[in-house]
Amino acid sequence: MAHLFSLLPQLLLPWYRQHRRDLPWRKDKEPYHVWLSEIMLQQTRVEAVKGYYTRFLERLPTIADLAQADEETLYKLWEGLGYYSRVRNLHKAAVQIMERHGGTFPQDPKDIRALSGIGDYTAGAVGSICFDLPTPAVDGNVLRVCSRLTSDPSPIDQPAVKKALTEELAAIYPKESGDFTQALMELGATVCVPNGAPLCHQCPLNNICLAHKEDKETQFPVKAKKKPRVIQEMTVLLLHDGDIFALRKRPKTGLLAGLWEFPHLDGKYSIAQILEYLEQQGITVSDVEKTIEKVHIFTHKEWHMTGVFLSCQKGGPYTWSVPSDYALPTAFRIFLES
Numbered sequence: 001m002a003h004l005f006s007l008l009p010q011l012l013l014p015w016y017r018q019h020r021r022d023l024p025w026r027k028d029k030e031p032y033h034v035w036l037s038e039i040m041l042q043q044t045r046v047e048a049v050k051g052y053y054t055r056f057l058e059r060l061p062t063i064a065d066l067a068q069a070d071e072e073t074l075y076k077l078w079e080g081l082g083y084y085s086r087v088r089n090l091h092k093a094a095v096q097i098m099e100r101h102g103g104t105f106p107q108d109p110k111d112i113r114a115l116s117g118i119g120d121y122t123a124g125a126v127g128s129i130c131f132d133l134p135t136p137a138v139d140g141n142v143l144r145v146c147s148r149l150t151s152d153p154s155p156i157d158q159p160a161v162k163k164a165l166t167e168e169l170a171a172i173y174p175k176e177s178g179d180f181t182q183a184l185m186e187l188g189a190t191v192c193v194p195n196g197a198p199l200c201h202q203c204p205l206n207n208i209c210l211a212h213k214e215d216k217e218t219q220f221p222v223k224a225k226k227k228p229r230v231i232q233e234m235t236v237l238l239l240h241d242g243d244i245f246a247l248r249k250r251p252k253t254g255l256l257a258g259l260w261e262f263p264h265l266d267g268k269y270s271i272a273q274i275l276e277y278l279e280q281q282g283i284t285v286s287d288v289e290k291t292i293e294k295v296h297i298f299t300h301k302e303w304h305m306t307g308v309f310l311s312c313q314k315g316g317p318y319t320w321s322v323p324s325d326y327a328l329p330t331a332f333r334i335f336l337e338s
């Protein structure tokens, strides 16, 4: 397969220069900008990231500003983007850059990789795009393109497959490292697409692609079988006194750590059980208004939630406020959109 990979730079670079999308984070090669965009783009669509990226940099224009930001500011800037450990790690890494590197983003791949929240993929992306290092950034897009190109049935979610591909690509990296990294990603995002048939007629690799020659594009990539998600039932208490709602802070560790939430009970509760529970919390309900069912899906878990809107007077062990003033994860915010 080395021969196929060696053809990639000459085929992909001219195509990328002609077809690259104009994205906010491609306006310069400032490491802070590239790093932030790569973290935001993990598990998140480009269109969804654009607004968040711009707002984040307007509020925190430098690594020093990010290092000094408080938790509430960070969560508010990230609200709705999900996977909140990403913003906690961004903050930790900014502090590390201030302490270890005097506020300048490091150039040595080992130093980049040592920062919180930066794995092989992000280190490869920042290293190649910002510093022209021959460091591949192998994500799902790149794995898909290469598995189709070489008609390779190895499961792409196995770490050994990713490692082997990273080494093979590093061996053929051209001096235009940043453009090459982005060309591979761009091809996977816009042409060799994940869902449905790839757009092979537009692809600069269609003369050499083995899956295309064999008419087997959609049989690749191969993935190992996933474990089913754990299903968790919960009863969400939407206690409100006019426009203000009862809120509480989640624990400092675990899923959605440190964010705000509506109070909830594990399991499914009847209205009578809910009223009894609230009485114990010192809350008297004046009206049971409506019940709404919602499902929120995380990577390994599904929350099957029954939200109960209850009119009451503020009190009990909660913080009472307008929810928009707090960073409320999407899993809870969806009830307010009802």
Ligand code: SF4
Binding pocket: 145, 148, 149, 191, 192, 193, 198, 199, 200, 203, 204, 205, 206, 209, 210, 211, 212, 217
């Ligand atoms: S020819 Fe088709 S399957 Fe092969 S890399 Fe291009 S888009 Fe993907």
